Amino acid sequence: MKESFEVALAQISCKQGDKTENLRKMQKFVIKAKKKGADLVIFPELSSTGYVLRDQIYELAEKIPGPLTGVMEETAEKNGIYIIFGMPELSEKTQATLYNTAVLIGPEGLIGKYRKMYLPTHSVFEEKRYFRPGYQTVAVDTELGKIGLIICYDIYFPEVTRLTRLEGAQLIVCISASPGIRRTFFETLTAARAIENTAFLAYVNLVGVEDGLQFWGGSRLIGPSGKVLVQAKYDEEDFIIGEVNYADIRPVETFVPTLRDLRPELFDKLKESAQEL
Amino acid sequence: MPAVLDLDWLEVVKKITRFIKDYVEKSQAKGVVLGLSGGIDSSTVAALSALAIGGDKVLGLMLPEKETYNVKDITHAELVAKKFGLKTETIDITSTLEAFYNSTPVFDPADKLSKGNIKARTRMIYIYYYANRLDTLVCGSSDKSETMMGYFTKWGDVAADISPVMDLYKTQVRKLAQYIGLPKELATKPSSPTLWPGQLAEDELGIAYEKLDIILYGVEHFMKPEEIATQLHVEGQLVDKIKRRWLSSEHKRRMLLTAKLEYRTVGNDFRLLRSPY
Numbered sequence: 088m089k090e091s092f093e094v095a096l097a098q099i100s101c102k103q104g105d106k107t108e109n110l111r112k113m114q115k116f117v118i119k120a121k122k123k124g125a126d127l128v129i130f131p132e133l134s135s136t137g138y139v140l141r142d143q144i145y146e147l148a149e150k151i152p153g154p155l156t157g158v159m160e161e162t163a164e165k166n167g168i169y170i171i172f173g174m175p176e177l178s179e180k181t182q183a184t185l186y187n188t189a190v191l192i193g194p195e196g197l198i199g200k201y202r203k204m205y206l207p208t209h210s211v212f213e214e215k216r217y218f219r220p221g222y223q224t225v226a227v228d229t230e231l232g233k234i235g236l237i238i239c240y241d242i243y244f245p246e247v248t249r250l251t252r253l254e255g256a257q258l259i260v261c262i263s264a265s266p267g268i269r270r271t272f273f274e275t276l277t278a279a280r281a282i283e284n285t286a287f288l289a290y291v292n293l294v295g296v297e298d299g300l301q302f303w304g305g306s307r308l309i310g311p312s313g314k315v316l317v318q319a320k321y322d323e324e325d326f327i328i329g330e331v332n333y334a335d336i337r338p339v340e341t342f343v344p345t346l347r348d349l350r351p352e353l354f355d356k357l358k359e360s361a362q363e364l
Numbered sequence: 365m366p367a368v369l370d371l372d373w374l375e376v377v378k379k380i381t382r383f384i385k386d387y388v389e390k391s392q393a394k395g396v397v398l399g400l401s402g403g404i405d406s407s408t409v410a411a412l413s414a415l416a417i418g419g420d421k422v423l424g425l426m427l428p429e430k431e432t433y434n435v436k437d438i439t440h441a442e443l444v445a446k447k448f449g450l451k452t453e454t455i456d457i458t459s460t461l462e463a464f465y466n467s468t469p470v471f472d473p474a475d476k477l478s479k480g481n482i483k484a485r486t487r488m489i490y491i492y493y494y495a496n497r498l499d500t501l502v503c504g505s506s507d508k509s510e511t512m513m514g515y516f517t518k519w520g521d522v523a524a525d526i527s528p529v530m531d532l533y534k535t536q537v538r539k540l541a542q543y544i545g546l547p548k549e550l551a552t553k554p555s556s557p558t559l560w561p562g563q564l565a566e567d568e569l570g571i572a573y574e575k576l577d578i579i580l581y582g583v584e585h586f587m588k589p590e591e592i593a594t595q596l597h598v599e600g601q602l603v604d605k606i607k608r609r610w611l612s613s614e615h616k617r618r619m620l621l622t623a624k625l626e627y628r629t630v631g632n633d634f635r636l637l638r639s640p641y
Binding site for chain 1 (some may be wrong): 378379382383386387531628633636637638639640
């Protein structure tokens with residue numbers, strides 16, 4: 088396993104509903120990431136299709152594995168790189184049950200997927216209208232260490248990130264499609280999740296305008312102490328590279344030992360109280 | 365201006381200009397056409413359109429008529445056009461209106477409102493004709509205050525392909541206008557839909573925009589009428605009246621309604637992308 092490596096954050100805009108065009112763009116950035124020496128390249132939430140899809144989503148969703156992940160597997164293998172991207176997933180057992188999914192593909196092929204657990208359905212969001220929520224947190228074993236996957240609104244619920252950390256993830260990847268009005272929330276929460284879990288956190292957000300919604304970008308790699316190591320531009324496409332070095336976790340974990348100090352008995356209480364809300 | 369209505373104006377300009385540019389580009393239109401009355405809303409939208417796509421792609425149509433002719437409005441419109449480098453064209457619509465009045469058996473000049481609506485809708489026809497001929501989009505100038513109040517002509521002044529300042533209250537549009545360099549004189553001029561001589565928006569609404577906007581801000585934020593009244597220091601009855609007017613004018617804002625009969629229904633549960641291609 089590599090103790091340190093470069094991670095590329097590909098902050099792209101998507102063409103709504105056009106998988107061919109978005110795939111072409113992602114492949115271009117994969118090649119660029121490889122050229123720049125990155126071992127992992129991350130794209131935003133639903134980067135294969137764009138975020139605002141409405142009823143068109145039923146035509147765009149695919150099974151995993153399927154044609155789209157097949158192309159991405161070839162791309163990953165050819166470039167010897169890990170890729171994380173987002174896509175609407177069609178359940179293998181039904182014909183119109185969809186998930187908002189993050190896919191992790193390595194040079195060896197498809198190695199993990201995470202189905203978004205918290206689906207925003209308020210304000211401008213209507214995810215529950217289309218998606219079934221996932222029921223499992225995910226931390227995937229890779230040559231780059233264990234990578235935890237979460238998606239956008241999940242970050243408001245610290246238990247999702249915490250579970251991936253407890254499963255051993257030292258790098259948490261949050262792919263996102265966050266509109267501009269919510270920027271300050273995400274800037275605070277991404278740092279908080281890194282600090283409270285003493286882990287690296289890579290946040291990759293969408294940019295562009297989709298049906299009037301403007302996504303703010305600002306993708307970033309955050310170190311285990313909450314420091315923003317690299318940050319992409321706001322509002323426009325950008326491509327940045329940061330270094331993950333797991334050795335940096337140790338001094339932080341000794342300085343503020345949040346994992347040592349976890350109180351498991353509180354989680355039972357949390358469960359009870361949440362049920363009674 | 366109350367702090368809650370004061371925004372980061374640079375950010376607002378960026379978002380609106382990006383919105384206009386993006387929509388014009390995606391729809392492959394050659395530019396925008398808008399009715400330029402010399403009032404604050406249309407002047408601001410004209411200026412923002414010019415900032416977004418260049419003044420040479422923005423046509424301001426000045427559509428005066430005999431009864432409401434005001435040289436000050438024309439001067440203001442010309443001032444804006446000159447400052448932001450947009451094209452203008454002036455058409456006196458008096459003869460068109462008179463042809464309508466004279467050819468309509470039920471026409472009654474004493475019915476001010478119905479007659480006024482003819483003017484707003486006639487202007488709409490001119491603007492859309494230019495848009496069709498020039499392969500451009502119609503850019504609307506409605507603001508959030510008048511839209512929430514239903515203070516506009518159905519299929520008239522509100523008719524547009526995009527309405528860039530519809531999420532800003534009137535007092536916010538005034539502030540934005542000054543921020544982007546429109547003359548203060550224009551920004552502080554009393555608003556009028558110019559449907560009949562001497563018509564003033566605040567007289568008709570029965571409330572000053574400063575007060576109206578803060579009440580609307582309250583209902584927007586799910587505040588109860590009594591909370592709005594006490595927290596914002598306004599009379600409870602007035603809040604009730606505004607709230608009722610807001611709710612009862614929803615039919616003017618959602619224009620396609622039919623009886624639900626079949627699987628998916630226009631204007632109801634067809635949930636499609638605005639521009640899929």
